[in-house]
Amino acid sequence: MAILVDNNSKVIVQGITGGAGRFHTERMLQYGTKIVAGTSPGKGGEKVFDVPVYDTVEECVKNHQADTSIIFLPARFVMEACVEAIYAGIKFVVVIPEHIPIFDMMQIRKEALKHNALVIGGNTAGIITPGEVNLGIMPDIAFSPGRVGTVSRSGSLTYYVADTLTRTGYGETTCVGLGGDPVLGTTFDEILWLFEKDEKTKAVVLVGEIGGVYEEKAKDTISKMKKPVIAMVGGLYAPQGKRMGHAGAIVEGEMGTAQSKLKALEQGGAHIAKTFLDIPEILKKLGI
Amino acid sequence: MKIHEYQAKEIFLKYKIPVPPGEVATTPEQVKEIAQRIGKPVMIKSQVHVGGRGKAGGIKPAQNPDEAYQKAENILGMDIKGLKVKKVLVTECKDIASEAYIGVIVDRKTKKSVIMVSAAGGIDIEEVARTTPEKIFKMEVDPLLGLQVYQARDLAYKLYSDSKTANQTIPVIMRLYQAFWENDCSLAEINPFITTPQGEVWAIDAKINIDDNGLERHPEIEELRDSDAEEPGENDARQQGLSFVKLDGNIGCVVNGAGLAMATMDLVKHFGAEPANFLDIGGSSNPEKVVTAMRIITRDPNVKAILFNIFGGITRCDDVANGIVAALKEFKPKVPIVVRLTGTNEDKARDILKEVGLSVTSSMEDVVKKAIEKSRVTQLQIFEK
Numbered sequence: 001m002a003i004l005v006d007n008n009s010k011v012i013v014q015g016i017t018g019g020a021g022r023f024h025t026e027r028m029l030q031y032g033t034k035i036v037a038g039t040s041p042g043k044g045g046e047k048v049f050d051v052p053v054y055d056t057v058e059e060c061v062k063n064h065q066a067d068t069s070i071i072f073l074p075a076r077f078v079m080e081a082c083v084e085a086i087y088a089g090i091k092f093v094v095v096i097p098e099h100i101p102i103f104d105m106m107q108i109r110k111e112a113l114k115h116n117a118l119v120i121g122g123n124t125a126g127i128i129t130p131g132e133v134n135l136g137i138m139p140d141i142a143f144s145p146g147r148v149g150t151v152s153r154s155g156s157l158t159y160y161v162a163d164t165l166t167r168t169g170y171g172e173t174t175c176v177g178l179g180g181d182p183v184l185g186t187t188f189d190e191i192l193w194l195f196e197k198d199e200k201t202k203a204v205v206l207v208g209e210i211g212g213v214y215e216e217k218a219k220d221t222i223s224k225m226k227k228p229v230i231a232m233v234g235g236l237y238a239p240q241g242k243r244m245g246h247a248g249a250i251v252e253g254e255m256g257t258a259q260s261k262l263k264a265l266e267q268g269g270a271h272i273a274k275t276f277l278d279i280p281e282i283l284k285k286l287g288i
Numbered sequence: 289m290k291i292h293e294y295q296a297k298e299i300f301l302k303y304k305i306p307v308p309p310g311e312v313a314t315t316p317e318q319v320k321e322i323a324q325r326i327g328k329p330v331m332i333k334s335q336v337h338v339g340g341r342g343k344a345g346g347i348k349p350a351q352n353p354d355e356a357y358q359k360a361e362n363i364l365g366m367d368i369k370g371l372k373v374k375k376v377l378v379t380e381c382k383d384i385a386s387e388a389y390i391g392v393i394v395d396r397k398t399k400k401s402v403i404m405v406s407a408a409g410g411i412d413i414e415e416v417a418r419t420t421p422e423k424i425f426k427m428e429v430d431p432l433l434g435l436q437v438y439q440a441r442d443l444a445y446k447l448y449s450d451s452k453t454a455n456q457t458i459p460v461i462m463r464l465y466q467a468f469w470e471n472d473c474s475l476a477e478i479n480p481f482i483t484t485p486q487g488e489v490w491a492i493d494a495k496i497n498i499d500d501n502g503l504e505r506h507p508e509i510e511e512l513r514d515s516d517a518e519e520p521g522e523n524d525a526r527q528q529g530l531s532f533v534k535l536d537g538n539i540g541c542v543v544n545g546a547g548l549a550m551a552t553m554d555l556v557k558h559f560g561a562e563p564a565n566f567l568d569i570g571g572s573s574n575p576e577k578v579v580t581a582m583r584i585i586t587r588d589p590n591v592k593a594i595l596f597n598i599f600g601g602i603t604r605c606d607d608v609a610n611g612i613v614a615a616l617k618e619f620k621p622k623v624p625i626v627v628r629l630t631g632t633n634e635d636k637a638r639d640i641l642k643e644v645g646l647s648v649t650s651s652m653e654d655v656v657k658k659a660i661e662k663s664r665v666t667q668l669q670i671f672e673k
Contacts, residue, residue, distance in 0.1 A: 041534025076504060101472050101502035102394050108433040109399050130513035139601025141631060154547020159599055160652075163630075180546060181501075182474075183399045209550055212396040233548035238556045238566070245568040247501060248396075253414050275555065277653065 002129035002174045003149065004092060004118070005068060009133055012057065012066045012090075013038040014073060014081045016048050020096075024137055025049060028070075031134040036064035046067045057088040070094040070126070070135050078122060079104040082118040086117045093183060094135050095121030105183040112185060119185030120238075123247065124177040125155025130162075130195075136177065142260035146171015148283065149195040151188060152207035153214075153246065157234065160276060161205050168280040170288070173201040180246025182211065188218035196225045202288045203228045205279060206270065207259050210235035211249045215261035222268035230269040230282050233258045289497045291512045294377040296494035299471065303463040305478070306490050310379030319360035322378040323353040329381040332359050334366070334373040337514070339412065344368045348380055354439035360617040374516065387422075387480035388447050389413050390461060392468040394499070396473075401429040403465060405443045409480040435465040448483075456489045457481075471509060472502025510557050521565075522586045529581045530569055537562020538667070539659050540585040540594040540623075542578070544569050546605050552597045555652065560659040564591045578611025579618060585623045593663035594625050597652060600631025609637035613644055624662040 005011075012054075015021040016038025026049055030253055037052050037060040044055035052063075060066045069085045071078060075097045085093050093112070100122040110118045120127060126136010131145035142163040148170045152158045158177050165172055166236065176191050178184050184231055186208060195204045206229055208215035215233065222229050235244055235251075236258040243250045251257050271286070273279045309326060312335070313319045318554045323330045333345035341347050346368050349354035354610030356378065365623040366373050374407040387410035395402040408416045417421055425446045429435045440461040460481070468476040475497040503510050515523050530668050531546060539556050543549035546568045553563040565585065566650055569577045600610050608629065615650045616625075628649045629637055638648045 018558065062374065075501065082487055097503045099504075101505065102474065102499045103431065103472060106399055106401070107393075110430070110432050115573065137602055139599075139631060142599075142601065152547065154545065154550075156543075156545020156599055157549035157551060158547075159545075159601055160548060160551070163599075182394065182396050207547070209547060216395070217397065234554060236554045237563075238550065238553070239533070241533065242533045242566075243500075243531075244533060244550050244566050249546060254418075275558065275653065276551075 002132065003191070003198050004174065004176070005127055005129050005133045005135055006055040007032065007034065007132040009068045010036045010064060010066045011068045011070060011135065012036060012064075013051070014057065014069055014085065016034075016040055016051065016053055016069045016072070017043050017046065017168055018072060018085060024072060025051065026114070028134050033133045033135060034214050035069055036060070036066050039138055043235070057085050057090065061088045061090065066090065066097065066202075068092045068135070070096065072096055073259045075099040075101070077286070078202040079108055082108045082119060082156060083111055086111050086115050091117050092211060093117065093119045093185070094124065094125060094126050095119060096124060096136060098180070099124040100181065102181070102183050105185070109183065109185055120176065121179040121181070121185055123181045124179035127174065127176045129174045130172050134271065138177070142166060143175065144171045147173060147200060147202045147288070149173045149196070149198065150175040150205045150207070151178065151191045152176070153180055153248070154207060154234065157207045161207055161279065164276050164279055165205070170280065170283060173198060182246055183247040183270060184214070187214040187262075189221040192218060192221045192225060192229065195229055201227065203230065203286065206231045206265070208265070209246070209249050210238050210251050210258050211246070211256040213255065216264040219264040219268035222270050228286050228288070229270040230273055230279055231262070231265040232273045233261045289500055289503065289513060291335045291496055291498065292337070292375070292514065293333065293426055294335055294364060295400070295512045296496040297491070299467055299496060300494050303467040305460055305463050305467070307384055307494065308380040308408035308486070308490055308492070310377050312375055312377055313360070314364070314375055316357045316360040316364065319355040319368050319376060319378050319569055320353045323350065326378070326380050326589045330356055330380050332363055333377045333379065334363050334368060335375040335377055336368050336371040336373055336585050338369045338371055341368060341497065346373060348580060359672060380490065383484050385483045386487045389416070389479045390464060390481045391474070391475065391477035391479065392465055394526065395428070400431060401465070401468065403427045403429065403435070403439070403445050403461065413479060428602065429465065434469065435462060437462065442543045451489060453483055453489065460489065460491070471496070472499045472505060473497060474499045508595050524579070525567070525584055528577065530567065530577060530581060532584060533566040534588070535563050535565050536590070537564045538590050538592040538663050539586065540564045540591040541597065542567050542569060542581045542585065542594065542599055543597045548597060548599060552595070552652070552656070555656045556660070559656055559660055561663065564588055575611030575614055576647060577608055578608055579615045582615035582619055582621065586619050591623055592620065592666040593626065595655060596625070596627040597660040598629040600629060600634060604633045605629045605631055605637035606633040606640060609640040612646070613640060616644055623666055626655050626662060628652055
């Protein structure tokens, strides 16, 4: 078991003939990800690493029963590509590109809700179910199959946490990167709930960062969960009003501080890790 | 991206939001001429990217052109929270009967645009939200439908009970939202929005922030960027595709990944030192980026040690190592460098760095401690000299 993606997922790559699309398609295939097709308008009929290319998402769904999509396109084409996928019946879309305008993400999210689809990203490193599917740009070496789920707004911290869990023998069920943008397709509470219902996941590591209120919003979900949640928040000492790399990582006025997030997460019942080394220690104490 | 009040008012004018007549000046002579042209009492308003201009003495009224000249002499060149005033907006003074607030923001919680209005205008809206939140009315806008007239009407009547003023305000709210949406803003604000004793309405101040990711669609707004108002290192980094934020400490940090860069800063603080910067070299392993990173960091005289924290995935450690070697040759930095890297091609990277006398650590905690220790030695050496 895993959440959102496993070895039954039938994946398409939107933008498969571009530089990034091609590079990561090869990596994902090598990992075992079932990529059934790709799109690139005007290049239908070609093949990329034996994967058939179509002009539209609709053809991918019709010919290959695709249910999952990953987007590798310049930011300005993402909204249209996402809406195309959703209207063609794709239920899970991973949006890798960075620099998507906020208004585009707001519209994507609304369309997804209307069609009962789930979008993660933008500006995410993707999602991985170790040993089955790598859907994104995450390096394989950090991950191994196991019993802890992770959810983070940062790609690099996803690798780091997974690396810590892998080295200490816990391994991961699924690792989800929510993305670094201010408005995201999916946020912590939605993913936490999927982990709660997943049999194989025994605990969840949540890695937040400054900016916005998504960690604060996760408080209620954590308090309703039976599974333990271990939480870390990056940017404790970030100055106010400065964007720390991610478009969404900014303390605005009193909103979005690491302190406020840690407080809310703790009130919800999460176990707070101060450094990465605390994570396996806490898991050990919890008997996981 | 922030733009100045006078630039925001030019956008407002395009959308027919009532803005008092005004012009921009850079010298007291120009201010006097503009005041003469306006022919009425004027306000002289410093144009800097910082709040609280009025309190800092950066906004002053003048009754006549001579007084305007004198006031402008004081304001031009003054320092407001570290920013030098180079431009002022000279604008007609209006008599004020009431002051309100009208703003549109991107609300990250609801993932929608939200319009906020308050009859308590003229003061910082965050202050109102803190002390009297019941005086703020909010309305979410559906991103697919856009703002509906009934919503604007509802908000206008929350501000004004007389229908004459409310009816003048409805189109202002509609147009403010239109300007916000069509220009990819993250904030569009009128504070104060005033009524005059004669029953007119005016946008006295204007504030617009643009979503950086939307700028590609608006080259005309990108041109408004005031690079004087930005930290030079941050400007340089942006042009090279790096994320850099200058801080006050002395441990220079070069990291791949924004999250890891923040975690590295936190760890430096955790072990009792101060980071000199936030710097994310991004996911690609182009050695050029490492060289640029080193150039920016070595320019900062506060830096006493440089710390590399690299997790090689798609980024290859040997590429980063080659970048470090190239940067060493180019800049010959006088401060110690410590490196932590793990992941793809880690062994190759170790060999490359060994040749230039750098050892590599694989634990993040250890490398941070090592950087702090070395920075203190550097500090001591400088002190002894």
